[in-house]
Amino acid sequence: MKRFLSLFVLLALITSCKDYNSLDIKPVDSGSADFSSYVAVGNSLTAGYQNGALYKSAQQYSFPKLIARQIGISDQFSQPLISDPGIGGRIELTNLDPVETTQNSSQGNPINQSDKPFTNLGIPGAVLVDYLNPQNSGHLKERATDPNNPAFNPFYGIVMEQSELAKSAPNIHDQVAKQNPTFITFWLGNNDVLNFVTSGGEGQQPTSPSNFDQLYQGSVQALASTGASVIVYNIPDVTTIPFVFYLRTELQQQGAIVFNSDTQSYQLVTPQGNFDIYIQTDNGNRVMRQYDFPLLSASSYFAQIQAGQTPPPIDANGDGTPESVIPDQLVLDGPAGGPQGSSELEQAAGTVAQYNNSIQSAANAAGFTLVDINGIFSQIFSDFQSSQGQQGYNANGLTLRPVPGELFSFDGIHPTNRGEAVLANETIKAMNQSFSSNVPMINISKIPEGFPVAAGS
Amino acid sequence: MRRFIATICLLFVFSASAFASGFSIYEASARANAMLGAFSAYAEHVSTIYYNPAGLGGLDGIRFSGGATIIAPRTSFRNLSSLAPLGQKTNLKDQNFWVPNAYASYQINDNLTAGIGVYSPFGLGTEWPSDWVGRGASIKADIKSLFVTPAIGYKLPDFGIGKIKIGAGLRMAVYGQVKLKRAVQSFTPEGSFSLNGDLDKTAFGFNAGILYQPIEAVTLGFTYRSKIKTKYKGDAVFTNLPVGFPQTAKGSAEITFPSSYVVALNVKPIEGLTTELDYVWWGWSSYDKLAINFDQTIPALKSAESPEGKQIVNERNYKDSYQIRFGAEYSKLGIKGLTIRGGIAYDKNPIRDRYVDPTLPDADRWLFSGGLSYDLTNYLAVDASYIFIRAKQRKVTDSTAGGIDGVYNTYANLPSFGITLKL
Numbered sequence: 001m002k003r004f005l006s007l008f009v010l011l012a013l014i015t016s017c018k019d020y021n022s023l024d025i026k027p028v029d030s031g032s033a034d035f036s037s038y039v040a041v042g043n044s045l046t047a048g049y050q051n052g053a054l055y056k057s058a059q060q061y062s063f064p065k066l067i068a069r070q071i072g073i074s075d076q077f078s079q080p081l082i083s084d085p086g087i088g089g090r091i092e093l094t095n096l097d098p099v100e101t102t103q104n105s106s107q108g109n110p111i112n113q114s115d116k117p118f119t120n121l122g123i124p125g126a127v128l129v130d131y132l133n134p135q136n137s138g139h140l141k142e143r144a145t146d147p148n149n150p151a152f153n154p155f156y157g158i159v160m161e162q163s164e165l166a167k168s169a170p171n172i173h174d175q176v177a178k179q180n181p182t183f184i185t186f187w188l189g190n191n192d193v194l195n196f197v198t199s200g201g202e203g204q205q206p207t208s209p210s211n212f213d214q215l216y217q218g219s220v221q222a223l224a225s226t227g228a229s230v231i232v233y234n235i236p237d238v239t240t241i242p243f244v245f246y247l248r249t250e251l252q253q254q255g256a257i258v259f260n261s262d263t264q265s266y267q268l269v270t271p272q273g274n275f276d277i278y279i280q281t282d283n284g285n286r287v288m289r290q291y292d293f294p295l296l297s298a299s300s301y302f303a304q305i306q307a308g309q310t311p312p313p314i315d316a317n318g319d320g321t322p323e324s325v326i327p328d329q330l331v332l333d334g335p336a337g338g339p340q341g342s343s344e345l346e347q348a349a350g351t352v353a354q355y356n357n358s359i360q361s362a363a364n365a366a367g368f369t370l371v372d373i374n375g376i377f378s379q380i381f382s383d384f385q386s387s388q389g390q391q392g393y394n395a396n397g398l399t400l401r402p403v404p405g406e407l408f409s410f411d412g413i414h415p416t417n418r419g420e421a422v423l424a425n426e427t428i429k430a431m432n433q434s435f436s437s438n439v440p441m442i443n444i445s446k447i448p449e450g451f452p453v454a455a456g457s
Numbered sequence: 458m459r460r461f462i463a464t465i466c467l468l469f470v471f472s473a474s475a476f477a478s479g480f481s482i483y484e485a486s487a488r489a490n491a492m493l494g495a496f497s498a499y500a501e502h503v504s505t506i507y508y509n510p511a512g513l514g515g516l517d518g519i520r521f522s523g524g525a526t527i528i529a530p531r532t533s534f535r536n537l538s539s540l541a542p543l544g545q546k547t548n549l550k551d552q553n554f555w556v557p558n559a560y561a562s563y564q565i566n567d568n569l570t571a572g573i574g575v576y577s578p579f580g581l582g583t584e585w586p587s588d589w590v591g592r593g594a595s596i597k598a599d600i601k602s603l604f605v606t607p608a609i610g611y612k613l614p615d616f617g618i619g620k621i622k623i624g625a626g627l628r629m630a631v632y633g634q635v636k637l638k639r640a641v642q643s644f645t646p647e648g649s650f651s652l653n654g655d656l657d658k659t660a661f662g663f664n665a666g667i668l669y670q671p672i673e674a675v676t677l678g679f680t681y682r683s684k685i686k687t688k689y690k691g692d693a694v695f696t697n698l699p700v701g702f703p704q705t706a707k708g709s710a711e712i713t714f715p716s717s718y719v720v721a722l723n724v725k726p727i728e729g730l731t732t733e734l735d736y737v738w739w740g741w742s743s744y745d746k747l748a749i750n751f752d753q754t755i756p757a758l759k760s761a762e763s764p765e766g767k768q769i770v771n772e773r774n775y776k777d778s779y780q781i782r783f784g785a786e787y788s789k790l791g792i793k794g795l796t797i798r799g800g801i802a803y804d805k806n807p808i809r810d811r812y813v814d815p816t817l818p819d820a821d822r823w824l825f826s827g828g829l830s831y832d833l834t835n836y837l838a839v840d841a842s843y844i845f846i847r848a849k850q851r852k853v854t855d856s857t858a859g860g861i862d863g864v865y866n867t868y869a870n871l872p873s874f875g876i877t878l879k880l
Binding site: 025055057066075084095442445447452453456 | 535538540541542543544593643644647698699701756759855856858861
């Protein structure tokens with residue numbers, strides 16, 4: 001009997017002493033690539049910018065950080081964190097049903113500047129020329145260090161090392177090369193055309209496609225010289241971002257505007273009837289047609305019209321001359337009678353197409369893997385359109401439509417946390433295909449939405 | 458925005474114990490614990506009111522037993538989700554729970570004995586650090602239950618086929634408490650949700666059993682315990698959630714405690730030695746979902762599944778499960794008044810892999826026990842026992858809404874003490 005009991009004691013001891021806590025997490029199968037040192041290059045999309053600001057709560061879900069977690073090097077992957085509500089003026093919810101937002105005027109502060117150089121080198125506002133900035137031809141130095149420069153951008157100084165910015169021709173590539181990366185994601189070029197789009201064609205002109213092509217080839221050569229496995233991304237078509245298409249759809253759904261198929265024009269719904277909407281374009285004022293997009297930045301303009309604080313952009317007295325028009329910078333006008341290809345939409349779309357050709361051929365020549373984010377977004381957008389706004393990106397039991405609050409954050413340009421996870425998964429797909437690696441995909445439904453909420457609302 | 462917060466998944470209301478199949482607690486007396494609950498054909502101790510009320514039949518005199526089990530679970534979690542570094546470890550906060558028990562019986566006549574038991578068959582709790590990676594699944598889950606069971610046992614007249622006893626009891630859930638807390642990560646800054654609920658009114662069920670002793674050395678036992686439907690009401694508090702939530706709401710939830718039955722075989726091969734093998738079946742498949750209903754519309758909860766926004770439904774989809782329990786007792790050690798006991802058991806958990814969440818990091822487990830009783834006088838004995846539980850490593854991937862992918866490791870120590878009076 002005693003032997004019997006001691007057997008129990010022994011069994012208990014054996015099971016309690018066995019160290020179950022030495023769980024072997026299998027290293028990720030990286031195939032032909034080496035993921036041990038990962039550097040991400042890009043702009044606000046790479047930085048994890050969201051809802052009009054760069055802030056820590058969203059940076060935790062930047063797609064490069066998510067990739068770093070999936071390849072098991074999260075601890076080594078450093079980002080220039082900024083305390084909430086971040087820098088940029090965060091758009092925050094004040095009401096949920098219906099959704100109402102406000103912009104937070106408070107700013108956050110950089111948290112971990114001593115961790116430089118950062119492995120996430122996503123710099124909000126960065127353009128392609130910044131990668132090499134030959135002879136400071138992109139004026140990166142002035143834009144990064146001179147607060148009085150109209151194009152001053154504080155993010156360069158937050159992301160890059162001061163020693164780099166102190167050079168006469170600072171560039172991002174040096175920050176990459178000094179970290180001896182084995183794996184790089186490279187996504188620049190969006191801002192080369194985006195500023196033109198978001199300003200309704202009135203801001204900076206796009207980087208010329210030929211210049212872009214040259215810069216891209218140079219960048220690819222520099223990337224290749226690091227010996228790292230490189231993933232590059234192309235540029236989404238401008239009409240697939242909510243900043244361009246969403247407001248018009250919203251106004252239609254609210255019944256504030258309608259499309260008159262007889263006159264082939266958009267009309268404002270008023271108590272006196274429906275009137276053609278007039279827009280300002282570089283070729284003069286004209287009626288708003290099928291390919292003209294009032295931008296998300298025109299939301300407050302339309303709110304003022306509805307509140308009677310701004311005269312409506314219509315020809316109310318019928319004399320053929322509108323009393324008011326939607327200002328040019330609030331509309332991306334499309335083809336409507338002007339010279340072929342001269343509209344803002346055509347210019348932007350044509351530029352993006354040429355950029356993407358450059359990206360594709362340079363990537364092919366260098367043997368880099370291309371993530372066709374343009375193709376992916378175009379598919380999502382076309383599914384969304386053809387389903388009357390019901391469909392979107394389907395994964396893990398979710399349908400993320402390309403609208404603010406689902407795939408895109410409230411700024412209409414940058415993804416939500418879950419949108420970042422979509423970018424990460426699409427990257428992982430490309431990695432696994434290209435490197436024969438076996439990086440696990442992210443369960444997107446597990447990524448918290450993290451919508452910013454205004455304090456005290 | 459349609460799927461704004463598709464599910465806020467509180468899941469867990471009644472979860473919690475890390476120590477037995479589902480959230481049941483089978484540790485109902487120190488003496489039974491020493492034999493790991495292989496006690497449903499034992500019938501010589503007043504805690505038979507819980508294990509098999511038929512054991513009351515013929516239990517002589519006035520008996521009393523009281524004591525407590527301390528449950529000290531320890532669980533670690535290693536992250537496999539995309540929300541934190543792979544393998545990051547978090548420990549469940551150390552908590553020790555006191556689970557009391559008390560039983561009394563009175564012999565009415567030679568064959569008929571009545572008794573009453575007070576015990577806690579379901580419950581316990583888990584608490585994780587408030588900033589841990591799984592905070593969106595659970596920070597705290599705590600449940601307490603107290604059952605009172607008046608029971609009666611009857612020894613049938615001798616039909617010449619051996620001794621037969623039958624018994625039954627009324628299982629009343631007289632007290633219950635639920636406390637839950639989790640982070641709400643749908644918003645930045647994060648908020649939290651907590652619910653404090655109490656049992657709305659006494660809930661009723663029953664147990665019934667039979668003991669058959671064909672020959673002196675062998676006893677067969679069978680016990681059935683019905684399911685019990687309980688309802689909880691309390692206050693839901695939404696902290697730091699200024700948009701989409703009220704500050705407080707009234708919430709209610711219904712939980713059905715599962716039915717169970719036991720088939721037991723007790724054999725006394727030599728003088729002084731008692732051995733028992735029990736098979737315990739649990740009808741956990743009745744726990745298919747958990748719904749929390751609120752007294753008002755909560756905008757953040759509106760979804761295609763819940764257009765009113767008044768309800769949170771969490772799929773649980775438990776499976777039926779079982780335990781195999783073996784215990785032995787020896788009283789001829791040569792020390793007068795000393796009886797020693799030991800046990801071993803295997804406990805099959807009822808939760809499917811995907812549904813395991815940090816409120817109840819359940820797993821299949823092995824249990825080992827040892828214990829003793831010492832008769833201080835002819836009337837008074839002290840009982841002590843110790844159970845050690847080692848759960849198998851539980852790996853959760855592709856977890857359901859509200860869960861988190863990772864690996865749980867659990868062990869627990871359960872010392873218990875009691876006294877037994879026989880007058």
